[in-house]
Every structure is written in C-alpha cells, then in structure tokens.
Amino acid sequence: MTPPVAAAAFLAAHGWPDARIEPVAGDASFRRYFRVIAGSRSAILMDAPPPQEDPRPFLEIARWLTGRGFAAPEIHATDLDTGLVLLEDFGDVRMRETIDAAPEREAALYRSAIDTLVRLQQEEAAPVPRYDLEVLHREANLLTEWYCPAIGVTPDQAAYDAAWDAVLGTTLHGTMVTVLRDFHAENLMLLDEGDSLGLLDFQDALAGHPAYDLVSLLQDARRDVDPAVEAAMLDHYRGATNADDAFDVAYHVLGAQRNAKIVGIFTRLWQRDGKPRYAALCPRVWRYLERDLAHPALAPVKAWFDATIPPDLRGNPMEIAA
Template sequence: MTIQQDERLEALSGWLVETLKLTVEAVEPASSDASFRRYFRAYSNGMSFIVMDAPPSRENVRPFIRVAALLRNAGVQAPEIIATDEERGFLLLTDFGTRSYLDALNAASADRLYEDALDALALMQSGVDIETSGLPPYDERLLGVELDLFRDWFLGLLLGLALDPSDSEVFDDLKQRLIASALEQPRVCVHRDYHSRNLMVTERLNPGVLDFQDAVIGPVTYDLVSLLRDCYISWPPSMVEVWMIDHYTRLCETGVLDSVDLDLFRRWFDLMGMQRHLKAIGIFARLKLRDGKPGYLKDIPRTMNYVTEICRRYPEFAGFLSFLDNRVLPRMSLDKVT
C-alpha cells in the first residue's frame, strides 16, 4: 500500500466517524478490482457496510451513483447508496456479503444461479429506458478502441508480436465484421462486465450486482455472452446453448426482440463474444504491464479458447484463425501465457 493510499484510508475512516457519525469497530479490505477503485468493509453496531474509495484523479463516482439508481428502479439488486462524498470519491454502500458467483458455482448450483442471473439480466434489459437513461452509446468508436486493446497490449506489448501488412489486413477485416454485427443488434442497457466475479449470492433478490459504473446502451447479446462465456469459469457448450436459448425466448416474449431468428441471434451472440474476449485479453495484458497485476494472465488461455472455437465455427474467420494458430498461440506457449 502506498503512502497516498494510506492517506486516503485515513481520510475515509475519518469520513465514516466524523462526518457520518458511525461507531466503527473495524475497517478491513473487502476487494479491489481491475480499476483504481478499492473497497473496504466497515463494521458498525453489529452491521457491515461496503465503503468505496475511488480517487477523484483516477475515478468518477457519479456514473456509479447514476447507474445504481437505474438498476434498482428496474428491479435489479444493485447496492443501496447510503452516503456519498463525491468530491473525495467516497461512497457508503449496503453489503452483499463475501460469496461471489465464482465462489458458489458448481455443477449442482449452476442452473439455479444462472436462472437468477438471467432473470436479473432480463429486468435490466427491459426495465431501463434507453432513451431517457442518459447512458452513453456503445458505438463504433468504442467497439473499435476495445478491439485495439488486443492488438496493442496483448500482441504488441505482451507478446512482442508486430503485425505485417497481411496480418493487419486480417485484423482490420475481423474488426469490421465484429463491429457490424454488434451495431445491427437491438439496443438495451449493457452492464459491460456481467460475470461471475461481479455477481454476489444473496438470500433475497439474488444476485447482488456490482461493478456496473461503465454501463452503456448497446448490443442485446453483450451481457449474455459475458455471463455464459465467462472469462473466469467455463461450461460445456451444450449447457451454454440451453441457457442462451432460454434467454432468447424470454427476450422474444418481453418484446425486447422483435422477429429475430434464433440462428441470427446465435451468430450475434458468438461474434459479440469474440469482441468481448479479444478486448478482455488486451485488458489482462494491460493489467500486467501497466498496473502490475499479473494474476489475470492465467485467464487468457480460457478466454483465447472461446475465440478460437468461434473462429472454427465461421468460415469468414479462417484467416484470423490461421494467424492465431501460426503466430499467436506458439508465442503464448513460449511466453508461458498458458
């Protein structure tokens, strides 16, 4: 912990006691995430709370506050915001406990937990008004910037792999196809990180949903593939197919999808997964190289496997699959990103 972080923890503790007048028995680390935010668990009068520390020079708590209200109004269990100090980047939140979906998922619990998670996703997709939400669009520019993370941080900086003109042509073609597929989908509220680490197992209104501050208005399949083809845990394709079709059926019934063929929805789902997984691989590399967080490297092989599986399913990605097979995967093995 740096001196600056120590100073922020001291200021945060002072805010709880002096400003909020809480009798605080203890403050302990709860978690950190892939950003500059930190979370602490504070104990007061037999209750526990989560306190977010978001340094204003690095993070803005206002999107978190806005999206939390949108989700709660839609019936999704986002944390209740009890107190705020927006200028200093402190939030006091309700505590969903310590058991994440990633901790709880197994063969016996998966169907029940995913049913709850898909219920919450359906509420978010149908219950947030995309016209009045004020959320930014998941547009062509943002989709492209995210895909460039794979090229710049993973291929270039982590693997030291420079693209020749032929490779660049293949990658640019891939980008165009993935972006076009994303932009032709119906638009809904998109959490952007709806997966097992950000869903907490709760006794009522399961799950508790976290880390939603980057929400946008975008493709209907994004959060679905984020959940079902999770970078941190994988399931047999047959199970993923059943859950995907169940959600597709619900979207049709609720009117979110209008006359969309299942085969087209499946293609959207597959290609959206490629965009997300390539982005995630780039982010994992950046976390290692820029932020000194190497722990995410172990999740790259699982995430890359999703990409190669989809490339094999669609002939138009044969060129990119060849590039991965011949240039990327051997370098991953040499660099021990496996």
C-alpha cells in the same frame, strides 16, 4: 490495502465513528473496497480515487437500477472530492463460490442470472453512451496494442480493422438495451438466501446489443463455463425472448470482440500494472475466442488470427514471452 486517509473523517461524518475497517476483494481497476463494521451494522466503503476513478457513473447507474426494482447497492453517503462512497453491504455470498461449492446449483443460478438480464432488457435503455463502432474497435484493438507486442508479433493493424469492420455491423442494429458489461459470476451476489441476485461493477454501462451481457456471463473469463451449460442457457434465453438467428450471429461476434479485448486487458494488467495473475487467465479466454471464431460469420476475423497468431502463440503471454 490500507484504508484511505480521508476514510475515518468521512465515516464519522456519516454516522460511523470508530467503525472497524477491513479490506475486501478488489478488482482490476484502481478502485478498492473495504467493509465497515460498527456493532451489528456493516457497509462497504468504495475508494475510487480521482483522477484515476470517477464514482459518478456508478452512482447514476445504481440509482437507475434500484429505481426499476433491481438489486444494486443502496448509496448511504458520498464524497466526490475524495472518491469515497459508502454502500449497502451485500455480504460475501457470490454466485462464483456458491457454484464451486455446490455444482448441482449451477444450472438454476445461471437461469436466474439469465432471467435478470431478460427483465433488464425489457426496460428502456438507461441514459448512457451508445456501444458504437468506435468503442467496439477501440476495445478489440487492445489485443494488437498489448498482446501482440508481448509475444513478439507485429500485427497488420489495417487488416485487423478491416476484418472487424466486416463483422461488427451485425451488432449495431435493433433495439439497444442497458449493457452492464461485467455481468458474470463474480459480480453477482446471492441475496435473500439465494432467492435474488445483487448486481455489482456496472459503472461502465452502455447502451448496446442484448447479446453482450450474455457473453459476459456465459464466456466467463474467470471461471470455466462448460459448452453444454452455455448452450442450455442460450436456449433458455431464446425461449424467454424469441431471439432469432441474427441474435446468434451477434452473440458470437461480440464474444470474439469481448474476448479479444480481455486478452489485451489481461496482458496490460500483467505488463503495466504488475498483476501477473491476469496473464494466467488468458488461456481460458483464448478457448472462448476460438469457439467464437469458428462461427461462419467470423470468417474474416478468423482468417486474420490464423495468419497472425498461430495456435502456439495463443495462451499465457507471460509464459510465451519467456
């Protein structure tokens, strides 16, 4: 986590000469983050190096969100040639660690997150690409591209595609909303002593079904969400939006699609990027996936999984491969 070479000159040019630069937690991409400290001031330096990363989608969505009253980081300065962006510092108080330290706050914080989504979905969708069938298939295929070979399974790709074709149509109808796509407890910051939520990691936003970000939040790949909490929060969402049975179907279809994608991504992070800690998260994701596959609407996809990946091959791909 050595700061990028261009960081010192970039910071000096924007009023932060001789600032101290400290690494902060990164994510699963090529992006890196640093805290910049000068006296009583602090900011976050995003290093999104081209050509692997392009910070422009992040900047556009951040401005779209703040323009509508949502707490996305203010943009202090940018250099698109080097991929450096100086952002407002939301601090270190994340929803994830807050719940871990004070479990009694879990329900209230999840309700707050749901309320934020409800507000977001009342806005006309941002000017972003549509979460269409091609994207949904491409993401689901990460499981057959990475997880299946890792565990020694040769999948019937045509049958896999057909199974998803049979169910994904339920997610393509109705009003499309802004889908942040990584809306979960590690990307939600507690601001104003917990009275509001700061949003992070939204650069991949698309216009899609309202259920998708609910899945991101309530089937969290990085922490266990109790089925009772998931059910209570879905009830809270239904009460706020009058969501019907079609929404419930889409929730489980998108849950299965997202979790299949994540199993593939986490396997790729282990095999291609040398990050084995992600492989260890796969058993949790499989548990969510199996819960979604139990919904009657997922019968074609469940049949493919049952025929292709038996229960003893559903877990940590690194351990199974060994």
